[in-house]
Amino acid sequence: METGTVVGLVIGIIVVLILIRTVFLGFIVVKEREAVIIERFGSYHDTFMAGVHWKIPYVDRTKPYRYQYFVTKPGTEYTVLEKGTTDRIKVTNEVIDFPSTSVITRDNASVLLDCILSYQITNPKQMIYSCNNLPLLLSKILQAFVRNMAAQLSIDQIIEESATLNAASGLMNEEVSKWGVKILFVKVQKVIAPGLDDVLGKQKDAQLRNAKIVIDARSHKQTAVIESEGQRDSMIRKQEGSTQEQISQARGRATSIINIATAEARSVKEIARALQKEGTNPVRYLLSLKYLDTMRAILNNPNTEVKYLPMETATVQIMKELGLNTFYTPNQIF
Structure with missing residues:
Protein backbone atom coordinates (compact mmCIF):
# COMPACT_ATOMS: atom_id res chain seq x y z
CA MET A 1 0.00 0.00 0.00
CA GLU A 2 1.35 3.36 -0.94
CA THR A 3 2.37 5.91 1.63
CA GLY A 4 -0.11 8.53 0.38
CA THR A 5 -2.95 6.11 0.70
CA VAL A 6 -1.99 5.27 4.27
CA VAL A 7 -1.75 8.93 5.21
CA GLY A 8 -5.15 9.65 3.68
CA LEU A 9 -6.67 6.70 5.48
CA VAL A 10 -5.24 7.84 8.81
CA ILE A 11 -6.47 11.39 8.30
CA GLY A 12 -9.93 10.08 7.41
CA ILE A 13 -10.05 7.95 10.52
CA ILE A 14 -8.96 10.91 12.64
CA VAL A 15 -11.64 13.13 11.09
CA VAL A 16 -14.29 10.47 11.68
CA LEU A 17 -13.19 10.07 15.30
CA ILE A 18 -13.30 13.82 15.78
CA LEU A 19 -16.79 13.97 14.29
CA ILE A 20 -17.95 11.08 16.46
CA ARG A 21 -16.48 12.70 19.55
CA THR A 22 -18.06 16.03 18.61
CA VAL A 23 -21.45 14.38 18.15
CA PHE A 24 -21.13 12.62 21.48
CA LEU A 25 -20.06 15.84 23.17
CA GLY A 26 -23.35 17.39 22.08
CA PHE A 27 -25.42 14.80 23.98
CA ILE A 28 -26.57 15.75 27.49
CA VAL A 29 -28.34 13.39 29.87
CA VAL A 30 -30.41 15.28 32.46
CA LYS A 31 -31.56 13.35 35.53
CA GLU A 32 -35.03 13.48 37.02
CA ARG A 33 -35.82 16.65 39.02
CA GLU A 34 -32.88 18.50 37.46
CA ALA A 35 -32.65 21.29 34.89
CA VAL A 36 -29.87 22.57 32.62
CA ILE A 37 -29.84 26.06 31.12
CA ILE A 38 -28.44 26.21 27.53
CA GLU A 39 -26.94 29.40 26.12
CA ARG A 40 -26.06 30.00 22.48
CA PHE A 41 -23.46 32.65 21.78
CA GLY A 42 -23.95 33.99 25.32
CA SER A 43 -27.76 34.33 25.16
CA TYR A 44 -30.43 32.09 26.62
CA HIS A 45 -31.46 29.35 24.19
CA ASP A 46 -33.30 26.55 25.99
CA THR A 47 -33.94 24.73 29.27
CA PHE A 48 -33.27 20.99 29.30
CA MET A 49 -35.37 19.02 31.77
CA ALA A 50 -35.12 15.27 32.55
CA GLY A 51 -34.13 13.17 29.52
CA VAL A 52 -31.55 12.96 26.71
CA HIS A 53 -30.85 16.17 24.81
CA TRP A 54 -28.40 17.32 22.17
CA LYS A 55 -26.74 20.69 21.77
CA ILE A 56 -24.51 22.03 19.06
CA PRO A 57 -20.92 21.54 20.23
CA TYR A 58 -18.78 24.66 20.52
CA VAL A 59 -21.89 26.79 19.82
CA ASP A 60 -24.18 25.94 22.69
CA ARG A 61 -22.94 25.76 26.25
CA THR A 62 -24.44 25.12 29.68
CA LYS A 63 -24.99 28.03 32.06
CA GLY A 195 -29.00 34.77 80.67
CA LEU A 196 -32.55 33.46 80.36
CA ASP A 197 -32.89 33.01 84.13
CA ASP A 198 -32.18 36.70 84.76
CA VAL A 199 -34.62 37.78 82.07
CA LEU A 200 -37.39 35.49 83.32
CA GLY A 201 -36.69 36.56 86.91
CA LYS A 202 -37.09 40.23 85.99
CA GLN A 203 -40.27 39.44 84.08
CA LYS A 204 -41.64 37.48 87.04
CA ASP A 205 -40.90 40.36 89.43
CA ALA A 206 -42.56 42.81 87.06
CA GLN A 207 -45.61 40.57 86.75
CA LEU A 208 -45.86 40.24 90.54
CA ARG A 209 -45.59 44.00 90.98
CA ASN A 210 -48.26 44.58 88.36
CA ALA A 211 -50.49 41.93 89.97
CA LYS A 212 -50.06 43.57 93.40
CA ILE A 213 -50.97 46.97 91.96
CA VAL A 214 -54.08 45.50 90.33
CA ILE A 215 -55.11 43.69 93.54
CA ASP A 216 -54.61 46.83 95.65
CA ALA A 217 -56.62 48.89 93.19
CA ARG A 218 -59.44 46.34 93.22
CA SER A 219 -59.36 46.22 97.03
CA HIS A 220 -59.57 50.02 97.31
CA LYS A 221 -62.37 50.04 94.78
CA GLN A 222 -64.34 47.39 96.67
CA THR A 223 -63.78 49.22 99.97
CA ALA A 224 -65.00 52.48 98.47
CA VAL A 225 -68.03 50.74 97.00
CA ILE A 226 -68.88 49.09 100.34
CA GLU A 227 -68.47 52.39 102.21
CA SER A 228 -70.62 54.27 99.72
CA GLU A 229 -73.27 51.55 99.85
CA GLY A 230 -73.20 51.70 103.68
CA GLN A 231 -73.57 55.48 103.63
CA ARG A 232 -76.37 55.20 101.11
CA ASP A 233 -78.21 52.57 103.21
CA SER A 234 -77.70 54.65 106.36
CA MET A 235 -79.10 57.75 104.66
CA ILE A 236 -82.04 55.74 103.35
CA ARG A 237 -82.76 54.33 106.81
CA LYS A 238 -82.47 57.78 108.41
CA GLN A 239 -84.78 59.23 105.79
CA GLU A 240 -87.24 56.39 106.26
CA GLY A 241 -87.08 56.85 110.06
CA SER A 242 -87.60 60.61 109.73
CA THR A 243 -90.50 60.04 107.35
CA GLN A 244 -92.07 57.51 109.69
CA GLU A 245 -91.58 59.90 112.62
CA GLN A 246 -93.24 62.74 110.71
CA ILE A 247 -96.08 60.46 109.69
CA SER A 248 -96.51 59.32 113.32
CA GLN A 249 -96.43 62.92 114.58
CA ALA A 250 -98.92 63.99 111.93
CA ARG A 251 -101.18 61.09 112.82
CA GLY A 252 -100.83 62.00 116.53
CA ARG A 253 -101.69 65.63 115.87
CA ALA A 254 -104.61 64.62 113.69
CA THR A 255 -105.87 62.23 116.36
CA SER A 256 -105.44 64.92 119.03
CA ILE A 257 -107.31 67.46 116.93
CA ILE A 258 -110.07 64.95 116.28
CA ASN A 259 -110.28 64.09 119.98
CA ILE A 260 -110.36 67.77 120.98
CA ALA A 261 -112.96 68.54 118.34
CA THR A 262 -115.02 65.54 119.46
CA ALA A 263 -114.79 66.64 123.11
CA GLU A 264 -115.74 70.21 122.21
CA ALA A 265 -118.62 68.96 120.12
CA ARG A 266 -119.88 66.88 123.01
CA SER A 267 -119.38 69.83 125.41
CA VAL A 268 -121.24 72.16 123.06
CA LYS A 269 -124.09 69.70 122.79
CA GLU A 270 -124.35 69.39 126.58
CA ILE A 271 -124.18 73.17 127.08
CA ALA A 272 -126.74 73.77 124.33
CA ARG A 273 -129.05 71.16 125.86
CA ALA A 274 -128.77 72.77 129.33
CA LEU A 275 -129.28 76.34 128.06
CA GLN A 276 -132.27 75.37 125.97
CA LYS A 277 -133.92 73.99 129.12
CA GLU A 278 -133.46 77.44 130.77
CA GLY A 279 -134.62 79.32 127.65
CA THR A 280 -131.24 80.88 126.86
CA ASN A 281 -129.83 81.20 123.33
CA PRO A 282 -126.81 78.84 123.22
CA VAL A 283 -125.26 80.58 120.20
CA ARG A 284 -124.90 83.86 122.01
CA TYR A 285 -123.42 82.07 124.99
CA LEU A 286 -120.81 80.29 122.92
CA LEU A 287 -119.90 83.43 121.03
CA SER A 288 -119.42 85.21 124.34
CA LEU A 289 -117.05 82.49 125.49
CA LYS A 290 -115.05 82.75 122.27
CA TYR A 291 -115.00 86.50 122.67
CA LEU A 292 -113.64 86.25 126.20
CA ASP A 293 -110.97 83.74 125.10
CA THR A 294 -109.93 86.05 122.30
CA MET A 295 -109.76 89.05 124.65
CA ARG A 296 -107.71 87.01 127.13
CA ALA A 297 -105.25 86.14 124.37
CA ILE A 298 -105.04 89.78 123.30
CA LEU A 299 -104.48 91.00 126.84
CA ASN A 300 -101.82 88.36 127.50
CA ASN A 301 -99.85 89.52 124.48
CA PRO A 302 -96.92 91.68 125.70
CA ASN A 303 -97.42 94.00 122.74
CA THR A 304 -100.98 94.80 123.81
CA GLU A 305 -101.51 98.20 125.46
CA VAL A 306 -104.41 98.31 127.99
CA LYS A 307 -106.27 101.56 128.67
CA TYR A 308 -109.07 101.91 131.24
CA LEU A 309 -112.22 103.86 130.25
CA PRO A 310 -114.96 105.33 132.44
CA MET A 311 -118.27 103.56 132.78
CA GLU A 312 -119.99 106.22 130.68
CA THR A 313 -118.33 104.79 127.60
CA ALA A 314 -119.77 101.35 128.24
CA THR A 315 -122.76 102.07 126.06
CA VAL A 316 -120.40 102.78 123.18
CA GLN A 317 -118.96 99.31 123.48
CA ILE A 318 -122.31 97.63 123.06
CA MET A 319 -122.66 96.08 119.60
CA LYS A 320 -126.19 94.89 119.31
CA GLU A 321 -125.68 93.96 115.66
CA LEU A 322 -123.50 91.03 116.77
CA GLY A 323 -125.44 90.37 119.92
CA LEU A 324 -122.29 90.98 121.99
CA ASN A 325 -121.37 93.50 124.68
CA THR A 326 -117.84 94.38 125.64
CA PHE A 327 -119.23 95.52 128.98
CA TYR A 328 -122.54 94.59 130.37
CA THR A 329 -124.54 95.77 133.33
CA PRO A 330 -125.57 93.52 136.14
CA ASN A 331 -129.19 93.72 135.00
CA GLN A 332 -128.26 92.44 131.52
CA ILE A 333 -128.46 88.70 131.12
CA PHE A 334 -127.70 86.39 128.21
Whole structure:
Protein backbone atom coordinates (compact mmCIF):
# COMPACT_ATOMS: atom_id res chain seq x y z
CA MET A 1 0.00 0.00 0.00
CA GLU A 2 1.35 3.36 -0.94
CA THR A 3 2.37 5.91 1.63
CA GLY A 4 -0.11 8.53 0.38
CA THR A 5 -2.95 6.11 0.70
CA VAL A 6 -1.99 5.27 4.27
CA VAL A 7 -1.75 8.93 5.21
CA GLY A 8 -5.15 9.65 3.68
CA LEU A 9 -6.67 6.70 5.48
CA VAL A 10 -5.24 7.84 8.81
CA ILE A 11 -6.47 11.39 8.30
CA GLY A 12 -9.93 10.08 7.41
CA ILE A 13 -10.05 7.95 10.52
CA ILE A 14 -8.96 10.91 12.64
CA VAL A 15 -11.64 13.13 11.09
CA VAL A 16 -14.29 10.47 11.68
CA LEU A 17 -13.19 10.07 15.30
CA ILE A 18 -13.30 13.82 15.78
CA LEU A 19 -16.79 13.97 14.29
CA ILE A 20 -17.95 11.08 16.46
CA ARG A 21 -16.48 12.70 19.55
CA THR A 22 -18.06 16.03 18.61
CA VAL A 23 -21.45 14.38 18.15
CA PHE A 24 -21.13 12.62 21.48
CA LEU A 25 -20.06 15.84 23.17
CA GLY A 26 -23.35 17.39 22.08
CA PHE A 27 -25.42 14.80 23.98
CA ILE A 28 -26.57 15.75 27.49
CA VAL A 29 -28.34 13.39 29.87
CA VAL A 30 -30.41 15.28 32.46
CA LYS A 31 -31.56 13.35 35.53
CA GLU A 32 -35.03 13.48 37.02
CA ARG A 33 -35.82 16.65 39.02
CA GLU A 34 -32.88 18.50 37.46
CA ALA A 35 -32.65 21.29 34.89
CA VAL A 36 -29.87 22.57 32.62
CA ILE A 37 -29.84 26.06 31.12
CA ILE A 38 -28.44 26.21 27.53
CA GLU A 39 -26.94 29.40 26.12
CA ARG A 40 -26.06 30.00 22.48
CA PHE A 41 -23.46 32.65 21.78
CA GLY A 42 -23.95 33.99 25.32
CA SER A 43 -27.76 34.33 25.16
CA TYR A 44 -30.43 32.09 26.62
CA HIS A 45 -31.46 29.35 24.19
CA ASP A 46 -33.30 26.55 25.99
CA THR A 47 -33.94 24.73 29.27
CA PHE A 48 -33.27 20.99 29.30
CA MET A 49 -35.37 19.02 31.77
CA ALA A 50 -35.12 15.27 32.55
CA GLY A 51 -34.13 13.17 29.52
CA VAL A 52 -31.55 12.96 26.71
CA HIS A 53 -30.85 16.17 24.81
CA TRP A 54 -28.40 17.32 22.17
CA LYS A 55 -26.74 20.69 21.77
CA ILE A 56 -24.51 22.03 19.06
CA PRO A 57 -20.92 21.54 20.23
CA TYR A 58 -18.78 24.66 20.52
CA VAL A 59 -21.89 26.79 19.82
CA ASP A 60 -24.18 25.94 22.69
CA ARG A 61 -22.94 25.76 26.25
CA THR A 62 -24.44 25.12 29.68
CA LYS A 63 -24.99 28.03 32.06
CA PRO A 64 -22.93 27.50 35.26
CA TYR A 65 -24.59 27.96 38.66
CA ARG A 66 -22.32 29.09 41.50
CA TYR A 67 -23.19 29.06 45.20
CA GLN A 68 -21.42 29.90 48.44
CA TYR A 69 -23.03 30.08 51.90
CA PHE A 70 -22.56 29.10 55.52
CA VAL A 71 -24.42 26.20 57.14
CA THR A 72 -24.39 24.46 60.50
CA LYS A 73 -22.68 21.11 60.32
CA PRO A 74 -25.18 18.35 61.21
CA GLY A 75 -24.83 17.10 64.79
CA THR A 76 -22.52 19.93 65.81
CA GLU A 77 -22.57 23.63 66.54
CA TYR A 78 -19.87 24.34 63.97
CA THR A 79 -20.46 26.56 60.95
CA VAL A 80 -18.93 25.48 57.65
CA LEU A 81 -18.75 27.09 54.24
CA GLU A 82 -20.53 25.34 51.42
CA LYS A 83 -19.47 26.41 47.93
CA GLY A 84 -19.31 25.02 44.43
CA THR A 85 -20.15 25.41 40.76
CA THR A 86 -22.52 23.22 38.74
CA ASP A 87 -24.58 23.34 35.58
CA ARG A 88 -27.29 21.11 37.05
CA ILE A 89 -30.02 23.01 38.84
CA LYS A 90 -32.01 20.86 41.26
CA VAL A 91 -35.75 21.48 41.29
CA THR A 92 -36.32 19.22 44.29
CA ASN A 93 -37.22 20.41 47.79
CA GLU A 94 -34.01 21.68 49.34
CA VAL A 95 -33.44 22.14 53.08
CA ILE A 96 -30.72 24.40 54.46
CA ASP A 97 -29.71 24.56 58.13
CA PHE A 98 -28.49 28.11 58.49
CA PRO A 99 -26.33 29.29 61.43
CA SER A 100 -28.13 30.64 64.50
CA THR A 101 -29.52 34.14 64.12
CA SER A 102 -29.19 36.67 66.93
CA VAL A 103 -32.40 38.62 67.57
CA ILE A 104 -33.63 41.18 70.12
CA THR A 105 -37.10 40.52 71.55
CA ARG A 106 -39.75 43.07 72.44
CA ASP A 107 -38.63 43.00 76.08
CA ASN A 108 -34.98 43.68 75.08
CA ALA A 109 -33.74 40.12 75.58
CA SER A 110 -30.99 38.72 73.33
CA VAL A 111 -31.96 35.34 71.83
CA LEU A 112 -30.31 33.00 69.32
CA LEU A 113 -32.71 31.28 66.91
CA ASP A 114 -31.61 28.14 65.07
CA CYS A 115 -33.76 28.04 61.92
CA ILE A 116 -34.00 25.74 58.94
CA LEU A 117 -35.45 26.72 55.59
CA SER A 118 -36.93 24.58 52.83
CA TYR A 119 -37.28 25.95 49.32
CA GLN A 120 -37.91 24.77 45.77
CA ILE A 121 -36.80 26.25 42.45
CA THR A 122 -39.94 26.45 40.31
CA ASN A 123 -38.46 28.34 37.34
CA PRO A 124 -34.74 27.57 36.73
CA LYS A 125 -34.35 30.16 33.98
CA GLN A 126 -35.87 32.96 36.06
CA MET A 127 -33.81 31.96 39.10
CA ILE A 128 -30.41 31.76 37.39
CA TYR A 129 -30.85 35.06 35.55
CA SER A 130 -32.45 36.94 38.49
CA CYS A 131 -30.10 36.25 41.38
CA ASN A 132 -26.61 35.08 42.11
CA ASN A 133 -25.77 32.73 44.99
CA LEU A 134 -29.37 31.90 45.90
CA PRO A 135 -28.70 30.15 49.28
CA LEU A 136 -26.78 33.14 50.63
CA LEU A 137 -29.52 35.47 49.48
CA LEU A 138 -32.17 33.33 51.17
CA SER A 139 -30.19 33.28 54.42
CA LYS A 140 -30.00 37.09 54.49
CA ILE A 141 -33.71 37.46 53.79
CA LEU A 142 -34.53 34.88 56.48
CA GLN A 143 -32.44 36.78 59.04
CA ALA A 144 -34.22 40.04 58.20
CA PHE A 145 -37.72 38.57 58.50
CA VAL A 146 -36.99 36.57 61.65
CA ARG A 147 -35.44 39.58 63.39
CA ASN A 148 -38.37 41.77 62.42
CA MET A 149 -40.93 39.25 63.74
CA ALA A 150 -38.97 38.48 66.91
CA ALA A 151 -38.84 42.18 67.77
CA GLN A 152 -42.65 42.11 68.04
CA LEU A 153 -42.71 39.15 70.47
CA SER A 154 -41.63 38.71 74.07
CA ILE A 155 -39.12 36.05 75.06
CA ASP A 156 -41.94 33.96 76.58
CA GLN A 157 -43.87 34.02 73.31
CA ILE A 158 -40.79 33.00 71.33
CA ILE A 159 -40.12 30.05 73.65
CA GLU A 160 -43.72 28.90 74.07
CA GLU A 161 -45.10 29.89 70.66
CA SER A 162 -42.15 29.50 68.33
CA ALA A 163 -44.58 28.40 65.61
CA THR A 164 -45.46 32.09 65.25
CA LEU A 165 -42.09 32.65 63.60
CA ASN A 166 -42.89 29.95 61.06
CA ALA A 167 -45.20 32.46 59.41
CA ALA A 168 -42.05 34.01 57.94
CA SER A 169 -42.33 31.52 55.07
CA GLY A 170 -45.48 33.21 53.79
CA LEU A 171 -43.90 36.66 54.00
CA MET A 172 -40.71 35.51 52.28
CA ASN A 173 -42.68 33.97 49.41
CA GLU A 174 -43.85 37.43 48.44
CA GLU A 175 -40.22 38.48 47.99
CA VAL A 176 -38.66 35.41 46.34
CA SER A 177 -41.51 34.44 44.01
CA LYS A 178 -40.16 36.91 41.43
CA TRP A 179 -36.95 34.84 41.33
CA GLY A 180 -38.72 31.62 40.40
CA VAL A 181 -38.29 30.26 43.94
CA LYS A 182 -40.92 29.02 46.41
CA ILE A 183 -40.40 28.90 50.19
CA LEU A 184 -41.96 25.69 51.53
CA PHE A 185 -41.47 26.26 55.25
CA VAL A 186 -39.37 27.94 57.92
CA LYS A 187 -38.91 26.09 61.21
CA VAL A 188 -37.31 27.17 64.47
CA GLN A 189 -35.34 24.16 65.72
CA LYS A 190 -33.89 25.66 68.86
CA VAL A 191 -34.16 28.80 70.97
CA ILE A 192 -30.98 29.71 72.83
CA ALA A 193 -31.35 32.51 75.36
CA PRO A 194 -28.14 33.47 77.20
CA GLY A 195 -29.00 34.77 80.67
CA LEU A 196 -32.55 33.46 80.36
CA ASP A 197 -32.89 33.01 84.13
CA ASP A 198 -32.18 36.70 84.76
CA VAL A 199 -34.62 37.78 82.07
CA LEU A 200 -37.39 35.49 83.32
CA GLY A 201 -36.69 36.56 86.91
CA LYS A 202 -37.09 40.23 85.99
CA GLN A 203 -40.27 39.44 84.08
CA LYS A 204 -41.64 37.48 87.04
CA ASP A 205 -40.90 40.36 89.43
CA ALA A 206 -42.56 42.81 87.06
CA GLN A 207 -45.61 40.57 86.75
CA LEU A 208 -45.86 40.24 90.54
CA ARG A 209 -45.59 44.00 90.98
CA ASN A 210 -48.26 44.58 88.36
CA ALA A 211 -50.49 41.93 89.97
CA LYS A 212 -50.06 43.57 93.40
CA ILE A 213 -50.97 46.97 91.96
CA VAL A 214 -54.08 45.50 90.33
CA ILE A 215 -55.11 43.69 93.54
CA ASP A 216 -54.61 46.83 95.65
CA ALA A 217 -56.62 48.89 93.19
CA ARG A 218 -59.44 46.34 93.22
CA SER A 219 -59.36 46.22 97.03
CA HIS A 220 -59.57 50.02 97.31
CA LYS A 221 -62.37 50.04 94.78
CA GLN A 222 -64.34 47.39 96.67
CA THR A 223 -63.78 49.22 99.97
CA ALA A 224 -65.00 52.48 98.47
CA VAL A 225 -68.03 50.74 97.00
CA ILE A 226 -68.88 49.09 100.34
CA GLU A 227 -68.47 52.39 102.21
CA SER A 228 -70.62 54.27 99.72
CA GLU A 229 -73.27 51.55 99.85
CA GLY A 230 -73.20 51.70 103.68
CA GLN A 231 -73.57 55.48 103.63
CA ARG A 232 -76.37 55.20 101.11
CA ASP A 233 -78.21 52.57 103.21
CA SER A 234 -77.70 54.65 106.36
CA MET A 235 -79.10 57.75 104.66
CA ILE A 236 -82.04 55.74 103.35
CA ARG A 237 -82.76 54.33 106.81
CA LYS A 238 -82.47 57.78 108.41
CA GLN A 239 -84.78 59.23 105.79
CA GLU A 240 -87.24 56.39 106.26
CA GLY A 241 -87.08 56.85 110.06
CA SER A 242 -87.60 60.61 109.73
CA THR A 243 -90.50 60.04 107.35
CA GLN A 244 -92.07 57.51 109.69
CA GLU A 245 -91.58 59.90 112.62
CA GLN A 246 -93.24 62.74 110.71
CA ILE A 247 -96.08 60.46 109.69
CA SER A 248 -96.51 59.32 113.32
CA GLN A 249 -96.43 62.92 114.58
CA ALA A 250 -98.92 63.99 111.93
CA ARG A 251 -101.18 61.09 112.82
CA GLY A 252 -100.83 62.00 116.53
CA ARG A 253 -101.69 65.63 115.87
CA ALA A 254 -104.61 64.62 113.69
CA THR A 255 -105.87 62.23 116.36
CA SER A 256 -105.44 64.92 119.03
CA ILE A 257 -107.31 67.46 116.93
CA ILE A 258 -110.07 64.95 116.28
CA ASN A 259 -110.28 64.09 119.98
CA ILE A 260 -110.36 67.77 120.98
CA ALA A 261 -112.96 68.54 118.34
CA THR A 262 -115.02 65.54 119.46
CA ALA A 263 -114.79 66.64 123.11
CA GLU A 264 -115.74 70.21 122.21
CA ALA A 265 -118.62 68.96 120.12
CA ARG A 266 -119.88 66.88 123.01
CA SER A 267 -119.38 69.83 125.41
CA VAL A 268 -121.24 72.16 123.06
CA LYS A 269 -124.09 69.70 122.79
CA GLU A 270 -124.35 69.39 126.58
CA ILE A 271 -124.18 73.17 127.08
CA ALA A 272 -126.74 73.77 124.33
CA ARG A 273 -129.05 71.16 125.86
CA ALA A 274 -128.77 72.77 129.33
CA LEU A 275 -129.28 76.34 128.06
CA GLN A 276 -132.27 75.37 125.97
CA LYS A 277 -133.92 73.99 129.12
CA GLU A 278 -133.46 77.44 130.77
CA GLY A 279 -134.62 79.32 127.65
CA THR A 280 -131.24 80.88 126.86
CA ASN A 281 -129.83 81.20 123.33
CA PRO A 282 -126.81 78.84 123.22
CA VAL A 283 -125.26 80.58 120.20
CA ARG A 284 -124.90 83.86 122.01
CA TYR A 285 -123.42 82.07 124.99
CA LEU A 286 -120.81 80.29 122.92
CA LEU A 287 -119.90 83.43 121.03
CA SER A 288 -119.42 85.21 124.34
CA LEU A 289 -117.05 82.49 125.49
CA LYS A 290 -115.05 82.75 122.27
CA TYR A 291 -115.00 86.50 122.67
CA LEU A 292 -113.64 86.25 126.20
CA ASP A 293 -110.97 83.74 125.10
CA THR A 294 -109.93 86.05 122.30
CA MET A 295 -109.76 89.05 124.65
CA ARG A 296 -107.71 87.01 127.13
CA ALA A 297 -105.25 86.14 124.37
CA ILE A 298 -105.04 89.78 123.30
CA LEU A 299 -104.48 91.00 126.84
CA ASN A 300 -101.82 88.36 127.50
CA ASN A 301 -99.85 89.52 124.48
CA PRO A 302 -96.92 91.68 125.70
CA ASN A 303 -97.42 94.00 122.74
CA THR A 304 -100.98 94.80 123.81
CA GLU A 305 -101.51 98.20 125.46
CA VAL A 306 -104.41 98.31 127.99
CA LYS A 307 -106.27 101.56 128.67
CA TYR A 308 -109.07 101.91 131.24
CA LEU A 309 -112.22 103.86 130.25
CA PRO A 310 -114.96 105.33 132.44
CA MET A 311 -118.27 103.56 132.78
CA GLU A 312 -119.99 106.22 130.68
CA THR A 313 -118.33 104.79 127.60
CA ALA A 314 -119.77 101.35 128.24
CA THR A 315 -122.76 102.07 126.06
CA VAL A 316 -120.40 102.78 123.18
CA GLN A 317 -118.96 99.31 123.48
CA ILE A 318 -122.31 97.63 123.06
CA MET A 319 -122.66 96.08 119.60
CA LYS A 320 -126.19 94.89 119.31
CA GLU A 321 -125.68 93.96 115.66
CA LEU A 322 -123.50 91.03 116.77
CA GLY A 323 -125.44 90.37 119.92
CA LEU A 324 -122.29 90.98 121.99
CA ASN A 325 -121.37 93.50 124.68
CA THR A 326 -117.84 94.38 125.64
CA PHE A 327 -119.23 95.52 128.98
CA TYR A 328 -122.54 94.59 130.37
CA THR A 329 -124.54 95.77 133.33
CA PRO A 330 -125.57 93.52 136.14
CA ASN A 331 -129.19 93.72 135.00
CA GLN A 332 -128.26 92.44 131.52
CA ILE A 333 -128.46 88.70 131.12
CA PHE A 334 -127.70 86.39 128.21
